[in-house]
Amino acid sequence: MAGENKNEANIFTQYIKSRHSLIKNSKILQTTYIPDNLPHRKDKIDAIVEILAPALNGDKPSNILIIGKTGTGKTAVMNFIGKELRKADPQQENVHFIYINCEVNDTAYGILYSISNQIINNIEENKIPFTGWSLDKILATLTEMIDKENKVFIIVLDEIDRSIQKNGDDIFYYLTTINEVLQKSRVSIIGITNNAKFTELLSPKIKSRLGEEKLVFPPYNVEQLKDILYNRADIAFDTGVLDDDVIPYCAALSAQEMGDARRALELMRISAEIAERQGDPKITSAHVKSARSKIEVDAIVEVIKTLTIQSKILLLGIIKNTEKGLPTMTTGDTYAAYKSVCECIGQSPLTQRRITGLIQELDMLGIIHARIKSTGRTGRTKEIELCIPRDLIEMVKSDDLFKDYKPPTQRTLM
Known part of the structure; x- marks a missing residue:
C-alpha cells in the first residue's frame, strides 16, 4: 500500500541515515550567491555606482571596462550593483539592467537574442527566434525594441573577450555605437574580462568607446580571503563545525593561486561536503587537503574534455x-x-613542427611534463612524461574520438 511504500528502503536510504549534516545553508557557499556585503570591494562598488547613478535620472552613463583575474569579485560586484539598481528603480521606469555571460552566449546571434529576451520581459509574440534570422534583421529589430522603451539600458557583457576571440568585435561596435541611431533610449556597455591585454583584441574603432572608464580589480590577499570566508561561514555553518585552521588554510592556498576568492569558496564548500559524506563531526584541514586534490583533478578533467581533436590524438599517442x-x-x-x-582512426597527421607546439600546450596545461635535456655533442632533445592519473588515462582512451581505434597488429618474422 501507499503507506508501506513510504517506508520502503531505496538506494538513498543508507546515505540519508548515515549523513551527518554540517552545512546549514549550502546556497551561501555557492560562487553564484551574491551576499549583501562584499568585503574589500567597497571602493570598486562606489566607483561604479558613481558612474552609473546618472542613469536613474535618465542620463546615459559612460561605458566601463572592468579588468581583473578570475575570482577577484568582478561578476559579484556587477550583479550586486544590478540588484541595487532594481531596488532603486523597481518598475524599471528609468533603468533596465541586463547581464549577459559571453562564455555561455558566445556567438553574436546568441548575445543579441539574450539581450532582446531580457528587454521584452518574455512577451512571446515579440521574441526574436532562437535561430533563423540574419544579424541585420536582429540588429534592426533590437534597435527598435530598445528605442520604444525610452529608458537607459545598462548591458553587462561578462567574459567579453571569449566572444571577441571567437567572432571578432563587430557586434560590440554595434552595441557601442547604437546611441547614434537611438532617438529616445540610451545604452551603456560594461565589459568584464580577466585578460589584461584585452584591449589589444579590439579594433581602434571601438577601443576608445568601450574603455571610456576603466577599472582594475586586484587579486585578494590572504587576509582579505579570510574575511570573505569568515563572512560566508558565519551564515553557512553552525558554531563549532569548522576547525580553527580551516579558513586560514583555504585562504592561504587560494592566495598562493593568484588570490582567487572562487577557489577559496570552492575549497571550503567541498571540504564540508567531504566531511559530511565521511560522517565526520567537524571540518578539518585534512578535508581541505582532500578537497584541493579533488578540485585539481576536476580541473584537469575539464581541460582534457575541451582539448582539440589533434591534441587528444597526441595525448593518446x-x-x-x-x-x-x-x-x-x-x-x-x-x-x-x-x-x-592518426592512421588507426583515419585522421590526417599534422607536421612534426605543429605537434611540437601542441606538446608545449599540453605541458603548460600540466597534462604532460616536457623538459629539455642535453645529449652532449649531439645537441639537445626534449624528454616528455605523462602527468595524469590512471582514471584520467582511461577517460582519454574511452573518448568517442577513439571508439573505432584499433591498434596496429605486431608482425613477427617467421
Missing part, C-alpha cells in the same frame, strides 16, 4: 608509449606514436 614501457620519450617517439593513432 603519449599514453600508448607510456603503456609500452616508455615512461619518458623523445619528441620523435611522441610524433611516431601520434602518427600511428
Whole structure:
C-alpha cells in the first residue's frame, strides 16, 4: 500500500541515515550567491555606482571596462550593483539592467537574442527566434525594441573577450555605437574580462568607446580571503563545525593561486561536503587537503574534455608509449606514436613542427611534463612524461574520438 511504500528502503536510504549534516545553508557557499556585503570591494562598488547613478535620472552613463583575474569579485560586484539598481528603480521606469555571460552566449546571434529576451520581459509574440534570422534583421529589430522603451539600458557583457576571440568585435561596435541611431533610449556597455591585454583584441574603432572608464580589480590577499570566508561561514555553518585552521588554510592556498576568492569558496564548500559524506563531526584541514586534490583533478578533467581533436590524438599517442614501457620519450617517439593513432582512426597527421607546439600546450596545461635535456655533442632533445592519473588515462582512451581505434597488429618474422 501507499503507506508501506513510504517506508520502503531505496538506494538513498543508507546515505540519508548515515549523513551527518554540517552545512546549514549550502546556497551561501555557492560562487553564484551574491551576499549583501562584499568585503574589500567597497571602493570598486562606489566607483561604479558613481558612474552609473546618472542613469536613474535618465542620463546615459559612460561605458566601463572592468579588468581583473578570475575570482577577484568582478561578476559579484556587477550583479550586486544590478540588484541595487532594481531596488532603486523597481518598475524599471528609468533603468533596465541586463547581464549577459559571453562564455555561455558566445556567438553574436546568441548575445543579441539574450539581450532582446531580457528587454521584452518574455512577451512571446515579440521574441526574436532562437535561430533563423540574419544579424541585420536582429540588429534592426533590437534597435527598435530598445528605442520604444525610452529608458537607459545598462548591458553587462561578462567574459567579453571569449566572444571577441571567437567572432571578432563587430557586434560590440554595434552595441557601442547604437546611441547614434537611438532617438529616445540610451545604452551603456560594461565589459568584464580577466585578460589584461584585452584591449589589444579590439579594433581602434571601438577601443576608445568601450574603455571610456576603466577599472582594475586586484587579486585578494590572504587576509582579505579570510574575511570573505569568515563572512560566508558565519551564515553557512553552525558554531563549532569548522576547525580553527580551516579558513586560514583555504585562504592561504587560494592566495598562493593568484588570490582567487572562487577557489577559496570552492575549497571550503567541498571540504564540508567531504566531511559530511565521511560522517565526520567537524571540518578539518585534512578535508581541505582532500578537497584541493579533488578540485585539481576536476580541473584537469575539464581541460582534457575541451582539448582539440589533434591534441587528444597526441595525448593518446603519449599514453600508448607510456603503456609500452616508455615512461619518458623523445619528441620523435611522441610524433611516431601520434602518427600511428592518426592512421588507426583515419585522421590526417599534422607536421612534426605543429605537434611540437601542441606538446608545449599540453605541458603548460600540466597534462604532460616536457623538459629539455642535453645529449652532449649531439645537441639537445626534449624528454616528455605523462602527468595524469590512471582514471584520467582511461577517460582519454574511452573518448568517442577513439571508439573505432584499433591498434596496429605486431608482425613477427617467421
